[in-house]
Amino acid sequence: MLTIVDFAGAKYGIAHLFTYLLVPLVLLAALAVIQKxxxxxxxxxxxxxxxxxxxxxxxxxxxVELLVILLTMSIGWAATTASSGTFSSRYASxxxxxxxxxxxxxIAVIRSPRGTAMMLAVVVLIGSFGAVGAIGGLRSQSxxxxxxxxxxxxxxxxxxxxxxxSCPDQLGVSLQRELELAPSGGLRxxxxxxxxxxxxxxGGDPRFVDWVDYADRNSAASPAQFLQEVAERIPDSAxxxxxxxxxxxxxxxxxxxLLAALALNRDQTLLLAIDDTGIDESANLWAFTPRS
Numbered sequence: 201m202l203t204i205v206d207f208a209g210a211k212y213g214i215a216h217l218f219t220y221l222l223v224p225l226v227l228l229a230a231l232a233v234i235q236k237x238x239x240x241x242x243x244x245x246x247x248x249x250x251x252x253x254x255x256x257x258x259x260x261x262x263x264v265e266l267l268v269i270l271l272t273m274s275i276g277w278a279a280t281t282a283s284s285g286t287f288s289s290r291y292a293s294x295x296x297x298x299x300x301x302x303x304x305x306x307i308a309v310i311r312s313p314r315g316t317a318m319m320l321a322v323v324v325l326i327g328s329f330g331a332v333g334a335i336g337g338l339r340s341q342s343x344x345x346x347x348x349x350x351x352x353x354x355x356x357x358x359x360x361x362x363x364x365x366s367c368p369d370q371l372g373v374s375l376q377r378e379l380e381l382a383p384s385g386g387l388r389x390x391x392x393x394x395x396x397x398x399x400x401x402x403g404g405d406p407r408f409v410d411w412v413d414y415a416d417r418n419s420a421a422s423p424a425q426f427l428q429e430v431a432e433r434i435p436d437s438a439x440x441x442x443x444x445x446x447x448x449x450x451x452x453x454x455x456x457x458l459l460a461a462l463a464l465n466r467d468q469t470l471l472l473a474i475d476d477t478g479i480d481e482s483a484n485l486w487a488f489t490p491r492s
Contacts, residue, residue, distance in 0.1 A: 203273070206289035207299055208330060218326050225306030225323075226299075229262045231255050232309045250311050262305050265298040284415075286449075340481040341474070342371070342443075346378035348472045348485055349441050361438040367455040368418070368448045369399035371483050372406035375443055397443075400458060403430045418450040423458040437490055440466065445474060445483040462488045 208218040233253045258266060272295050280287045307323065310316045353362055364379070366372030376397045397406035401421035404410075410417075427434075434440060440462055444455045459468070466488035475482040 203289045203292050204299075207296060208327075218330060221323065221326070222303055225319075226262075226302045227306075228252075228254075228309050229302050229305035230258050230266060232261075233259060234309065234311065252309055252311060261309075262302045265302055269295045269298050269302075338479055340374050341472075341479055341483060342374035342378050342481065344475075345443055345472060345483065345485045346375060346382060349379070350382055352439075352441075352471060352487060356439065361435050362441065363434050363438055364397045364441040364443065365400060365458070366397050366406060367400040367442060367444045367458050368451045369402060369406070369409055370448065371443050371445060371481065372397040372399040373409060374481060376406040398430050398433060400455070401426050403433075415450045418454070421454060423454060423461050426458070427461055436465075439490070440488040441471075442486040442488065443483045444486060459486060465491065467491055 204223065205216060205219050208216075208222055231254050233255050234250050235253055273292060276287060276291060303323065307316055307319050310319055349364060356362075364375065366375055379396045399406045399409075400423075401418060402410065403426065442459060442462065444459060446455055448455075462468070467490075469487045469489070470484065471487050472485035474484045
């Protein structure tokens with residue numbers, strides 16, 4: 201059901217109402233049989249048109265589509281359970297066209313041309329509201345974070361170096377992209393590095409996340425060891441910006457420990473608090489400046 205809600209528009213309020221329309225349409229396409237209207241004696245009435253009768257079995261109309269949808273979802277759930285992973289509705293995007301076909305079949309079952317047109321208009325109208333919300337809605341706080349970092353950089357002497365750390369590494373992907381797209385081209389004092397962001401715990405390319413053995417690697421990580429490994433990239437005189445969120449699984453307590461380790465030799469300031477209004481990707485922004 202969560203997948204259907206996301207297909208309908210995800211977190212936007214109208215999506216939940218939209219689900220109550222889409223599910224009956226799919227059920228209508230699956231269970232409805234179209235018959236000629238009959239008189240009380242059981243004889244067909246040619247002039248009486250057609251009537252829709254609901255049955256207890258799935259009709260051939262969308263039987264194959266529903267089978268592929270259920271099989272695909274079952275494989276995904278089984279793989280997630282076996283690997284102790286998580287499931288996101290976007291993983292089911294491959295069956296979205298079949299879901300749309302099932303809805304279209306449900307609309308087509310309505311035998312009144314006027315009723316079909318009205319139902320189609322309602323589906324398109326509500327779906328458009330959800331699409332506009334999904335396109336225009338704020339999904340990540342990384343844009344605000346990048347702006348805050350660059351604004352802070354603009355207020356500091358140009359000779360002072362700076363570096364950004366993302367904890368966890370998942371936050372570094374969008375942050376690196378936002379910094380690269382900025383008019384300044386990123387942190388002006390990145391020291392010739394290929395990237396502005398150092399992802400925790402790998403310290404590698406922030407544009408990618410290595411999901412192989414992800415949980416095991418994170419559980420074995422150490423903030424102190426990480427800082428030792430990237431010490432050459434963080435001069436003693438550098439301001440360190442840390443983009444951090446404590447809500448990610450497999451990182452329990454590690455980002456907090458990273459903040460504590462940096463605060464041993466630097467002054468800590470919160471530049472931007474995490475947005476808890478429902479944004480998919482949100483984080484705190486901390487600045488660690490050298491002590492004079």
